[in-house]
Amino acid sequence: MTAAPAARSARQRVLMLSCPDTPGIVYAVAGFLFERRCTIVQSRQFHDPDSHTFFMRVQFAHADGRALPVPGLQRDFADVASRFGMIWRLGDADERQRVLIMVSRFGHCLNDLLYRNSVGELNLDVAAVVSNHPDLALLADNYGVPFRHIPVTPGTKPEAEARLLEIVQNERIDLVVLARYMQILSPELCKHLEGRAINIHHSMLPSFKGARPYQQAYERGVKLVGATAHYVTADLDEGPIIDQQITRVDHSLRADEFVALGREVECRALARAVRWHTENRVALNGHKTVVLH
Template identity: 50%
Template structure:
């Protein structure tokens, strides 16, 4: 039997209290909606409660209408919540430098509708992938970055985000560090792929250093970007096994495949509204 596809997703965060789940479910049912997915997590350390509810709804339902009806429950339990209409795809700007493996995977997964997002443009500090991107009918913006023009180019990036109404910025092996200011402005809206299982092997030439250390696996980490370099909340991680006979080139090839897989997984979770920030950590609902 085919499962019902939800129309909306509700994300809830608050201090855990008796009767909370029942109140949320009752409010949803009272709006003639039907819950088809529900997951929750109670953080015993912080006492914080997290919940993701996906539900079908009447055709007349809107996020504004739902929020208005849910307001009394939200106030009674001091809930922080967001509701998302799943007909509305996440609008994403992808940023890339010379390495295109993650970009190519994102474009393919978007074209096949595996990722519920719309790539509004690709921004790069190099021209390497311009023809590939424009072949897909996606606008390409070349914003070369130097020490002298970094502030000017970030101002242009802000303009693009505003003009395109972008919900998400994806750093698909974009090899420039964003300023602290823009990281703070875009908290929870920028996903980066890091070329190791953080916190290991930060910085340049990670696969060479991993090879020198004789690692038995290489990994990748998809995480939200913060002002603290490579310290943002982790969304997804994975590894691939390494053999003693593997060369640096083998490690790089395995690492790039892992990076592509992990970044796509992190982006998919974000676009499906499965990720909630929990301090320096995340709650990722399956």
């Protein structure tokens, strides 16, 4: 039933790019593919009239089902890319990205990500779970994922971040997922991880930034609560938004019931953001995102 993405997209390749807009971009990309006898499985393009930037994602395969070695494609495409000043990434459509998941004590997003990954809905190679608390070691262990306990106190924070960074480098991490990690990263670390760290904030940003958003929502008497998955930036809760999900609440629910309902929307928003990022569907566009389905 749960055909892995790998099976779905055997021998498919994906190219994601952005560059200053000008005539001829799609023509150049399509020519590159045509010369190699490729057909397009799905593709989407978008021109942002504010930033005058062109975004394109194309998923393709050889018309006769032959293999298309990625290194060769990358080498050849570099010429096209440099002509247009592209930011680009070209790889296997079913490439497993190496992911580091950070948590504190709430395990719902971690449980959700690990389960989805185990049934092939995500395509992650989870290199480690890092936490400032020991509580979720067993959950990681159930999925055979190494768990690293790195406590953080005001005094040890620089050291803790250094250890984290070491893991990121040693494990060749593509993506850091803050799955309800309750420590604020330093501006330096945010900068270092720019565009490859995703956080889940438990409110419909920009509503209820900062601490205890469900309590804030309860006190304001809102009728909907939400969650926001966004790229991490040094500017807390202001990073580019990838997805938002929402659920209905009413007067009869207490703040802790907002929390329980919120878990669902947090899981949904974070899983979508992680999936789209690892499928190379998300591009940064200033402080916004472009998501190409």
